[in-house]
Amino acid sequence: MTEQRTVxxxxxxxxxxxxxxxxxxxxxxxTPRTTVLEALQFIRRVHDPSLMLRHSCHHASCGTxxxxxxxxxxLACITRVHDIAGERVTVEPLANLPIIGDLVVDMxxxxxxxxxxxxxxxxxxxxxxxxxxxxxxxxxTRLENCIECGLCVSVCPVxxxxxxxxxxxxxxxxxxxxxEPRGQNVPEILAQVDTAHGCWRxxxxxxxxxxxPSHVDPGAAIMALRGTLIRxxxxxxxxxxxxxxxxxx
Amino acid sequence: xxxxxxxxVIGGGATGAAxxxxxxxxxxxxxxxxxxxxxxxxxxxxxxxxxxxxxxVLTDPDSAxxxxxxxxxxxxxxxxxFELNDGLFVALTDEDVTYLDPFLEGCxxxxxxxxxLSREHTLRLEPNLNPTLKLAVQVPDGTMDAxxxxxxxxxxxxxxxxxxxxxxxxxDIHFQGRTVAGARVRDHxxxxxxxxxxxxxxxxxxxxxGQIAQMAGVDVPIRPSPGVLVAxxxxxxxMVINRLHPAGxxxxxxxxxxxxxxxxxxxxxxxxxxxxxxxxxxxxxxxxGALLIPxxxxxxxxxxxxxxxxxxxxxxxxxxxELSRTFKCFDHADEGVEGLVTIIGGKASTAxxxxxxxxxxxxAKLGITAPCRTREVVLLPHTAYYAG
Ligand SMILES: Cc1cc2nc3c(=O)[nH]c(=O)nc-3n(C[C@H](O)[C@H](O)[C@H](O)COP(=O)(O)OP(=O)(O)OC[C@H]3O[C@@H](n4cnc5c(N)ncnc54)[C@H](O)[C@@H]3O)c2cc1C
Ligand code: SF4
Ligand code: SF4
Ligand code: FES
Numbered sequence: 001m002t003e004q005r006t007v008x009x010x011x012x013x014x015x016x017x018x019x020x021x022x023x024x025x026x027x028x029x030x031t032p033r034t035t036v037l038e039a040l041q042f043i044r045r046v047h048d049p050s051l052m053l054r055h056s057c058h059h060a061s062c063g064t065x066x067x068x069x070x071x072x073x074x075l076a077c078i079t080r081v082h083d084i085a086g087e088r089v090t091v092e093p094l095a096n097l098p099i100i101g102d103l104v105v106d107m108x109x110x111x112x113x114x115x116x117x118x119x120x121x122x123x124x125x126x127x128x129x130x131x132x133x134x135x136x137x138x139x140x141t142r143l144e145n146c147i148e149c150g151l152c153v154s155v156c157p158v159x160x161x162x163x164x165x166x167x168x169x170x171x172x173x174x175x176x177x178x179x180e181p182r183g184q185n186v187p188e189i190l191a192q193v194d195t196a197h198g199c200w201r202x203x204x205x206x207x208x209x210x211x212x213p214s215h216v217d218p219g220a221a222i223m224a225l226r227g228t229l230i231r232x233x234x235x236x237x238x239x240x241x242x243x244x245x246x247x248x249x
Numbered sequence: 250x251x252x253x254x255x256x257x258v259i260g261g262g263a264t265g266a267a268x269x270x271x272x273x274x275x276x277x278x279x280x281x282x283x284x285x286x287x288x289x290x291x292x293x294x295x296x297x298x299x300x301x302x303x304x305x306v307l308t309d310p311d312s313a314x315x316x317x318x319x320x321x322x323x324x325x326x327x328x329x330x331f332e333l334n335d336g337l338f339v340a341l342t343d344e345d346v347t348y349l350d351p352f353l354e355g356c357x358x359x360x361x362x363x364x365x366l367s368r369e370h371t372l373r374l375e376p377n378l379n380p381t382l383k384l385a386v387q388v389p390d391g392t393m394d395a396x397x398x399x400x401x402x403x404x405x406x407x408x409x410x411x412x413x414x415x416x417x418x419x420x421d422i423h424f425q426g427r428t429v430a431g432a433r434v435r436d437h438x439x440x441x442x443x444x445x446x447x448x449x450x451x452x453x454x455x456x457x458x459g460q461i462a463q464m465a466g467v468d469v470p471i472r473p474s475p476g477v478l479v480a481x482x483x484x485x486x487x488m489v490i491n492r493l494h495p496a497g498x499x500x501x502x503x504x505x506x507x508x509x510x511x512x513x514x515x516x517x518x519x520x521x522x523x524x525x526x527x528x529x530x531x532x533x534x535x536x537x538g539a540l541l542i543p544x545x546x547x548x549x550x551x552x553x554x555x556x557x558x559x560x561x562x563x564x565x566x567x568x569x570x571e572l573s574r575t576f577k578c579f580d581h582a583d584e585g586v587e588g589l590v591t592i593i594g595g596k597a598s599t600a601x602x603x604x605x606x607x608x609x610x611x612x613a614k615l616g617i618t619a620p621c622r623t624r625e626v627v628l629l630p631h632t633a634y635y636a637g
Contacts, residue, residue: 016439033526033553045522050437052416054286056293058554059480061505062396064286064293078552101416101438104286111636121397121631122329127484127507132373134335134387135364140487142332143394143506148632215507 004029007081009039011051012092013102021099023090024048030081036091037065037076040103052102060213063149067103068092073151073211094154110150113166117189119144119173120182145214146173152208152218164197168208168218171199175221178228190229199225253278254615257432257447259419259461261287263597265453266399267604267623269406269413274626275612275619279411280445282434284418287403287634288396290521291455292597294556296478296512297503298489299323299331299391300598303338303363304496306355307348312575312599313359319599320389326601327401327628332505336390336489337366337375339541340383345493352386352493363388377485377542390489392505395597400631402600407637408629422450422465422589429465429581429588449611452591456521456557462591467581469591470562473521475555476513477530479538481548485509490541499537508551511538517560524555559593576603580610 006029014021026047028039037055044051054064058077065076070090081089097105125140133140152168153159159167166174174193177184193199202222209219256272258265261283269281283289302316324331340346349365356363364387371385372378378385407413414436421433423444431446452461452469462469484504492500498514511534518524531553539546561577576595581587590610595603605621612619 015437033528035552041522049418050435050440052437054289056286056288056396058294058556059478059508059510059552061297061394061480061508062288062293064289064396077554104416107635108637111632115630115632115636120329121394122332125332125334125484125487127504128376128487131376131487134366134374134488136387137333137335140334142334142484142487142504143392145506147506 004031007039008088009043010088010090011040011043011103014099015101032080032082034081035077036069036074036079036081036089039081039089040076040091052100052104054104061147063147066094066149066151066154068094068154073155075149075151075213078213094150096153096156096159097150105150107148107150110148110153110169113170114148114173116192117170117173117177118184119146119176120184123176123180123182144176146216147214149213151211151213155207155211157205157207158201158203162197162201165201166193166198168222171202171225172216172218172221175225178225190225190232193225194229199229254448254617255280255446256611257282257445257450258453259432259450260290260453260455260457261403261413261415262290262292262453262455263288263399263600264455264592264595264603266402266406267600268451268453268592268607269411270402271604271608271621271623272611273406273409273411274622275608275617277617279406280447281403281406281411281413282417282419282432282445283415284437285416287413287415288399290457291556291558292399293396294478294554295395295597296501296510297393297395297505298501298598299393300596301336301388301390302359302361303336303352303356303388303390304491306359306361307351307495309575310355310359313355313361315575315599315602316596317359317361317389319602320391322601322624323398323598326623326626327398330393330398330401332392334391334488336388336491337371337385338388338491338493339371339378339385340493341379341381341540343383346383348493348495349384349386356388361388375486375488375490377544378490379541379543386493390491392489392503393597394505397631398597399600400634401628404629404631404634405626407634419461419464422461427585427587429586448588449614450589451607451611452589453593455593456559458559458591458593465581465586465589467584467586467589469579469593471593472517472560472562473519473557474515474517474560475524475557476515477526477534477553477555478510478512479531479534479553480508480510480551481545482551483507483509483548485542485544485548492541499534502538502541502545509542509545509548511535511545515558518557521557524557526553526555561594575599578603578607578610
């Protein structure tokens with residue numbers, strides 16, 4: 001099968017205590033199946049064990065391997081080197097999050113905005129709607145789509161200019177709670193996003209939805225949150241306040 | 250926690266994470282070091298099956314019992330962490346049907362609830378299954394997020410005072426005489442090397458355990474044994490699908506989010522850092538998976554990867570005392586090296602139980618009598634690990 005070729009990797013490097021970041025280049029022989037993650041693991045194993053990157057699931061489920069590959073936000077574990085144009089691949093950490101070292105960003109700021117949305121990890125499964133659940137299982141469930149990878153935050157122009165912006169992942173999580181509350185406090189979540197740095201701040205350029213590897217579509221979620229809030233703010237709705245004003249569509 | 254004994258855990262996989270949690274709850278001071286991101290070893294890459302134990306009833310009833318017991322405990326201490334859709338053991342052939350009685354008897358002996366379903370009933374639950382199936386048995390399998398369950402152990406341990414240090418690699422074991430007294434580590438964030446002193450060091454490095462053992466000059470005869478997993482696009486089932494057959498290659502499909510994941514195979518390698526994904530294994534997974542769910546063959550492959558188990562051979566130097574039958578826990582005092590315990594094997598589903606046994610051993614060494622509380626303490630959500 002193997003049509004091998006050698007590709008030059010240009011890797012962003014940074015270590016705490018050093019004055020500035022730099023780039024290292026490494027030659028890696030790849031097959032049509034080699035992923036960027038596998039190439040970076042090869043570099044770490046053979047050339048430089050101090051290379052820092054995040055990875056865990058190797059199948060687009062954990063969200064740790066997000067990085068910028070030739071300037072584009074991608075998951076390294078499902079990006080094949082052969083699918084990248086050119087003989088040179090530049091890998092850099094995600095933008096809009098502080099760098100811990102090399103390709104690793106600090107996710108603390110991401111979770112500081114994401115966690116308060118209190119999105120439960122488990123949701124109803126919409127797959128195979130014709131399937132009957134087995135005895136003892138009320139309804140089929142599954143894990144939420146968002147894998148907390150931060151690609152959307154990295155690509156978002158508003159997140160780049162406004163550090164207080166809640167950002168696409170947190171707003172999408174809020175919408176999931178509104179859509180399927182699962183016992184969470186929907187009015188409270190809506191109040192959290194109904195702010196100048198919340199869903200009204202978005203420019204609707206939809207870069208987030210384009211890069212999301214996990215079908216979350218944060219741009220559409222933000223539009224939906226706005227729609228819900230607008231309906232609530234309409235004068236005739238405000239009169240009847242309370243319960244059904246917050247009901248998801 | 251001044252004055253408390255200090256335990257250094259090497260390895261930030263499921264085992265190390267559960268250990269850090271148990272040790273902190275018993276009042277010990279804990280530092281966990283992981284050379285990469287936490288769960289970047291075998292743990293994050295596993296199949297994602299919350300075992301009911303049914304897979305082991307015919308070959309390893311001790312493991313089966315441990316799995317079902319842990320399955321119930323995890324549901325309690327990690328609410329909202331699992332897709333609790335149960336699992337099916339599907340008989341495709343008449344030969345498969347001959348395993349039904351021993352399988353049901355085995356499950357009954359191990360305390361695993363079962364329900365036998367007719368072909369028609371099974372297809373109403375899982376319409377994509379091979380329509381020529383004979384029957385199926387429902388068991389309490391589940392789907393877990395391989396990274397997020399250990400993150401919950403780590404988050405809770407951290408909350409109770411454990412120090413979790415990722416990107417910190419053990420480069421040597423630190424001795425005082427014949428007693429292990431800590432480890433020399435390299436922090437890849439700062440490029441600095443320093444020594445962490447500890448009263449006990451626990452080697453929880455899975456398939457890398459032999460490397461740490463070598464640094465300490467002790468005997469952990471281990472061969473890394475990888476297995477291939479293949480994720481295809483599309484959720485083709487809601488329940489975990491197993492083949493009713495003696496456990497073999499490519500006989501489990503675990504659905505997760507919008508994916509269906511088939512596994513696994515096994516072979517032996519020298520270096521757990523150098524795992525190939527043989528094309529033949531990828532094809533075999535698709536072929537075997539398609540026996541259970543024929544449409545699997547038509548779905549685009551999202552990813553194919555490998556994860557390594559630690560295959561443990563016989564130890565030359567040991568005292569014959571077996572500390573556990575379902576995983577390997579070696580107290581290297583039996584080789585004259587005090588202060589070092591190795592724990593390998595088991596399953597991500599049974600990490601809590603492994604941590605309990607190991608922590609008991611460590612506590613006995615240190616004269617600590619605090620009882621294990623990890624069966625009751627509800628874990629923090631995974632997000633708390635990074636939120637700090
Ligand atoms: C193919 C496959 C499928 C599986 N499927 C399932 C399943 O569906 N369900 C289930 O319950 N179990 C499953 N398992 C079993 C499960 O994955 C393992 O039991 C579990 O992940 C082992 O965790 P661990 O912490 O012992 O090892 P690991 O996760 O490998 O952790 C060891 C850690 O030590 C670190 N380390 C190594 N050397 C050093 C050093 N020098 N300094 C610091 N850190 C170091 C490594 O980086 C690594 O992160 C599967 C296993 C395999 C191989
Ligand atoms: S649509 Fe909004 S949230 Fe998404 S990238 Fe654009 S500005 Fe950011
Ligand atoms: S919304 Fe999509 S891109 Fe953003 S963190 Fe979640 S999975 Fe990643
Ligand atoms: S390693 Fe988990 S998403 Fe890439």
